[in-house]
Amino acid sequence: MKAFCCTKILMGVMLFSAAGCSTPPQAHRDAMFIRQQYPRIRAQAVGDLAVLGQFSKNGRIGSIVDTGRNVYDTKYYDLAGEARSIIPLAYYDMARVALKTGRYTDAIRGAQNAIRAGSDFYGGDEWTLLRLLGLLGNHKLLYESYLFCGDLEQASMHHKQYLLLSELMQAKAFKKVMENSFCIQMTSIRLRSEYEVKRAEATMAQIMAILAAAGAAAGGAQNNNNNNNNNRAAQIARNAQIAQMAVLTVAMLEEYKQAIKVQHNIDLSELMQRAADLNRLSAPAAEDIRRAKMASSLYLQASIRDPASALDQADLSDLKKQASKSRNLVKITTDENGRIHVSGDLAKLVELAEKIDEVPMRLPPPPAKRPDDYLDKYLTPGLYRMAGIRMTYEEKAFFDRLAASGGQEFVIDPAQAEAQVALNGLNKMIQKSKAFESWITAL
């Protein structure tokens, strides 16, 4: 009885793993993103770039793509889609992690590469949906990254592209494209799963036959012969089934393309051309910049905040005074051994950095009508840059500790363990106070 149960469990595990129930790496990374495991996502995504060697030029891929963690058989539509998504999604994941951790130039580079990789690997008509989804996500990332770098022109350009892509995807015709694409994908997954289950069953039957043969020892010779004959017949039947499924998948793809052309009057090539044209938009107008500012999180926060907690004129003039003195708060020199000597009022610099962090959260509420003056006055590139520079928890804790100990002068030795934290934190505080100074003097 025990042996029977064990066999059943083993069979279940084998069927489960063979039936393609393992989630793709992209889904793993989504889960890690929710759990904020950013370094792990980055490590995994950089590792995925090594798969590039299996792709020939112009986005053509081999019949089998092996990433080390997963093997993709590209004759199935769903697996071919996943294989083609490895590189664009690796770049996209690195970009979104970089954005979350405040590394905006890394995010820009990642999103730019994701768009380029998307145009290579999603070149065919059947990948239109994936390509447009990729473009949508990456333009959004670029918009936010450029915004917090303080480049409003680039930010508004990518925001415009994002809006146009959203509009394109909201079109009724495009929804039909999505529907068909999902339908094909689900069918492909079902066909593949059925095949995998049958294969696993056959493998299990073989294992059972071998076990039975081993148990029966000498007397089982006749049975084995029968099993082998049965297996050979089963293998021929399976091969025929695979060939049939491959023909069916190809036929469905063709049908899908034809159906879209005939029923919905959409030429996918034209649709892709429209998407590509979005990258050649003219320079953003004042209206685009205004729209980009109003779509930002800072404007949204200012709109919904309690007006009582907003900065008033007295607060602003007090901050202006502090900003004028911020330039000479600390003096930094580097000696020939690479050690950094910091002298000055560190406690005041830390205090100022904390106040600066509060400023974007306490902007006066925007007027209900004609917010142009408000946008020009408060939501300047300096404010976005300032809001974008955020110290990590470790950096903040390090300087709080240092300021509390009353250190007027200290030396950072780059060979020490905490040197990176100290240097990064110091650099951020100085950059932040510079951005703050430029913002508040223009008020």
Added chain:
Amino acid sequence: MSEKQHTHMGCQPEPGSVTAVHGIWKVQLLLIAATVFMICSGCASASLKLPLDFNAVVRRQPASIALGSIQDSVSCDDEAFYLQRYLEKKDVFYDCVLADQDNPHAYHGADILLSGRIEPRVGWSQGLGWGHFATFITMGGYYFLVGPTRKQEARIDYNFDVYFTDTGKTNSFHFYDLRKAYFGFYGPRINMDRKPELYEAGWDQLLYEICREMQNRRAGKQ
């Protein structure tokens, strides 16, 4: 203003020589011993070796570095991401960011901006005359005991431009890495075309050059 620096670090491995010894069995024994020695010592040679003062020069630098365009034989941007990971692991610079490819000098405020090109060339394998001779003398024993009978060369050229923000000057560094692998029955002992590990010797050299340059600049400022 551009300063050119050339570093050529190539060396030829010495395959060793066989002294003529009377008696075929003594030759056989000697060849078997040589084979075992070569297997134990590794049959590949790497030309880019770490300088003796590497650790003294390459310490954590009080500087941040931005990576511009790093190109190689494949038209994609994976090298920059690999190099960033490598520099972060080395813990040399306090920050390492990737620059915007369209506007490499913007946004990051890094002290150093690096860009460059890596050109790998992996050659065909060639037969070794003395390996075939040894196989013949030992009636195939040398070959089946994994004695090297073929060699393969890989040459990687590195061309990097390093821009120092404080002075506005660019230094160009050129060096190459010549590797030879000797192998026989079981194929090469090292994977000669595997990225990014293939480039790490070159990146070590680059790191050393940048850190030495920064040390010199700091010493000059005092």
